[in-house]
Amino acid sequence: MITDQLPILILAVPLLTSFAITIFARKSPILAFSLLLAAIGTSFACSVGVLRQLLETGATIHYHVGNWQPPYGIELVIDHLNAMVLVIVSGAALLTAVYSRHTVPAEVPDRFPGEKIPERATNYYTLYALLITGLLGIVATGDAFNLYVLLEISALSSYALLSLGRGRAYFATFKYLIMGTIGACFYLLGVGYLYIKTGSLNMADLKGLLASSILLDSQTVKIAFILIIVGIWIKMAFFPLHGWLPNAYTFASDTTSCLVAPLMTKVSVYMMIRLMFSVFSVHYIFEVLGFQDMVVWLAAAAILFGSVSALGQTNMKRMLTYIIVAEVGYMVGGTWLGNSNGLTGATYHILSDAMMTLCLFMAVGAVIYKTGDSSRESMRGIFRKMPVTAVVFLIGAFAMIGIPPTCGFFSKWYLVSGALEAGHWGFAAALLISSLINAIIFFRIIEIGYFPDFDAPAAASGDHGHGAAVMAEVPLTMLLPMVLTALSLIAIGVYSNEIITGLVSRTIPAGLL
Amino acid sequence: MAEIITDIISKYNYWAFLILLLMGLHAMISKNNLVKKVLGMSIFQSAIILFYVSIGEKKGATIPILAHGHGTEQVHQTAAQMVAGFVNPLPHVLMLTAIVVGVSTLGVALALIQKIYRVHGTIEEDEILENIKE
Numbered sequence: 208m209i210t211d212q213l214p215i216l217i218l219a220v221p222l223l224t225s226f227a228i229t230i231f232a233r234k235s236p237i238l239a240f241s242l243l244l245a246a247i248g249t250s251f252a253c254s255v256g257v258l259r260q261l262l263e264t265g266a267t268i269h270y271h272v273g274n275w276q277p278p279y280g281i282e283l284v285i286d287h288l289n290a291m292v293l294v295i296v297s298g299a300a301l302l303t304a305v306y307s308r309h310t311v312p313a314e315v316p317d318r319f320p321g322e323k324i325p326e327r328a329t330n331y332y333t334l335y336a337l338l339i340t341g342l343l344g345i346v347a348t349g350d351a352f353n354l355y356v357l358l359e360i361s362a363l364s365s366y367a368l369l370s371l372g373r374g375r376a377y378f379a380t381f382k383y384l385i386m387g388t389i390g391a392c393f394y395l396l397g398v399g400y401l402y403i404k405t406g407s408l409n410m411a412d413l414k415g416l417l418a419s420s421i422l423l424d425s426q427t428v429k430i431a432f433i434l435i436i437v438g439i440w441i442k443m444a445f446f447p448l449h450g451w452l453p454n455a456y457t458f459a460s461d462t463t464s465c466l467v468a469p470l471m472t473k474v475s476v477y478m479m480i481r482l483m484f485s486v487f488s489v490h491y492i493f494e495v496l497g498f499q500d501m502v503v504w505l506a507a508a509a510i511l512f513g514s515v516s517a518l519g520q521t522n523m524k525r526m527l528t529y530i531i532v533a534e535v536g537y538m539v540g541g542t543w544l545g546n547s548n549g550l551t552g553a554t555y556h557i558l559s560d561a562m563m564t565l566c567l568f569m570a571v572g573a574v575i576y577k578t579g580d581s582s583r584e585s586m587r588g589i590f591r592k593m594p595v596t597a598v599v600f601l602i603g604a605f606a607m608i609g610i611p612p613t614c615g616f617f618s619k620w621y622l623v624s625g626a627l628e629a630g631h632w633g634f635a636a637a638l639l640i641s642s643l644i645n646a647i648i649f650f651r652i653i654e655i656g657y658f659p660d661f662d663a664p665a666a667a668s669g670d671h672g673h674g675a676a677v678m679a680e681v682p683l684t685m686l687l688p689m690v691l692t693a694l695s696l697i698a699i700g701v702y703s704n705e706i707i708t709g710l711v712s713r714t715i716p717a718g719l720l
Numbered sequence: 721m722a723e724i725i726t727d728i729i730s731k732y733n734y735w736a737f738l739i740l741l742l743m744g745l746h747a748m749i750s751k752n753n754l755v756k757k758v759l760g761m762s763i764f765q766s767a768i769i770l771f772y773v774s775i776g777e778k779k780g781a782t783i784p785i786l787a788h789g790h791g792t793e794q795v796h797q798t799a800a801q802m803v804a805g806f807v808n809p810l811p812h813v814l815m816l817t818a819i820v821v822g823v824s825t826l827g828v829a830l831a832l833i834q835k836i837y838r839v840h841g842t843i844e845e846d847e848i849l850e851n852i853k854e
């Protein structure tokens with residue numbers, strides 16, 4: 208039956224489409240765009256189908272690729288955790304794909320004025336499809352080495368996408384490439400050490416083998432764990448390994464930022480949770496290894512560092528990238544608190560943070576699309592000129608601060624109660640301080656947005672020359688995904704109880720209180 | 721002392737891999753020239769490839785191809801005896817994929833360096849940073 212094949216279709220459709228775009232749509236960006244939209248739409252539909260199947264039966268789905276039996280064959284394993292992340296990744300990718308209709312033609316060939324090269328836009332869509340394939344693959348796979356390959360597929364396509372930016376983009380991407388390769392190689396090395404000790408690469412098989420008491424005290428396994436986790440931390444830009452992220456994401460084109468910023472870090476957090484609890488075990492991480500406390504303190508430092516750095520930025524994209532660094536701290540800290548409230552908060556925050564980062568990057572991207580300026584001053588008079596974008600930005604900002612009807616509040620609630628339960632006051636304080644700083648950051652921008660005329664409107668409105676009161680909203684293809692994302696922030700918040708009891712609470716591994 | 725030396729000699733493959741790995745890491749982090757960084761990256765990746773390949777090796781084992789596997793001749797060995805005679809092919813196969821990944825990363829890195837040279841007119845990191853500040 209076709210529904211049995213849904214897990215592989217999630218990956219196969221965007222992968223094959225990336226080839227189809229290169230082969231059939233080289234000269235026609237419109238065709239390439241339609242193919243991409245169809246592929247990601249199919250992928251999203253399949254992800255939702257898998258999620259529904261999972262919610263109906265409640266049993267983890269195992270798909271053996273090519274019918275090779277695990278542990279030798281590659282297996283796709285979909286439980287509640289990755290079904291949720293699959294829907295987030297494909298959903299965010301779909302929204303960004305719609306959003307990219309007008310932004311990609313504006314961003315990509317622009318850099319060679321007078322010489323139109325359609326291949327540049329179609330190449331962009333090819334890379335887009337490959338990136339999504341890689342990310343969805345990381346989420347779906349149940350094989351540790353396969354995860355490395357898909358990690359590199361997504362990383363390589365993201366290097367290429369991020370370099371198609373402005374100014375320093377090439378150099379920033381080069382630094383990311385070096386750091387990203389170190390991260391991926393550490394992960395590969397860690398998997399190699401596990402392979403020496405266990406002779407297996409299948410995650411479920413590894414978990415069974417690593418549970419034996421001989422391997423519990425093994426130095427090799429300990430080193431393997433540290434290599435894997437540090438590799439993933441480099442990939443997710445966890446403080447103090449975050450150095451590459453702000454520049455790489457700031458100088459990228461706006462569509463790429465919308466696509467990469469919400470997804471890459473969140474998928475890395477998923478990867479960390481998956482490897483911690485599906486390869487290693489709760490017992491191993493929180494009882495055998497002794498550095499739980501240190502990691503939570505690092506996470507608290509990440510939150511404070513990210514928030515304070517964001518406070519000092521006047522470029523809005525740069526400010527958002529520092530907020531991402533802080534948000535990574537939220538999720539890593541929540542996971543390492545070692546109790547079920549903390550992990551619930553972290554897992555739910557994967558969902559809410561992906562959507563709020565997407566929402567804010569889309570709104571800022573829309574402002575940049577209209578004004579060509581990414582500084583805070585470009586927001587002046589935004590509520591008059593672009594009311595829909597402004598409201599979308601407002602909802603995103605509310606979610607980021609954590610104001611109740613939006614989803615940001617509920618993840619913070621769980622994270623803070625997890626921190627208090629673990630007695631980790633430092634992490635709880637960092638969360639609250641970061642909320643306050645977010646409030647300062649965003650209300651300052653909203654204030655700029657509300658008051659257009661007070662000081663020197665001519666200088667502020669600059670070169671677009673419409674006058675402050677003229678409405679100049681972005682095209683519908685950009686508005687629609689923005690509005691949907693903003694609505695999803697409220698919906699995720701309103702239905703937080705259903706999401707947490709029906710989905711997130713089932714991802715908590717046994718043994719975690 | 722003698723023990724340490726025999727220890728090093730008996731695990732020479734790990735030592736070789738470790739030295740290469742650290743050489744690569746050092747070049748990636750501390751070299752000023754971007755091409756040297758990329759060379760370091762290549763050494764770093766190759767070190768991991770060599771590490772994987774060396775763990776599949778066994779003393780006196782041969783390539784894992786079953787002689788007369790399809791013929792009419794009978795195989796007079798048990799499964800365990802047969803396995804002992806072959807190197808473990810799995811790490812080698814994994815490294816085929818890792819080599820492909822390494823080559824593509826190298827390609828993307830070199831393309832980026834070319835673009836950096838066009839924008840900044842140099843591939844020395846400190847000069848690029850000065851160029852950016854101006």
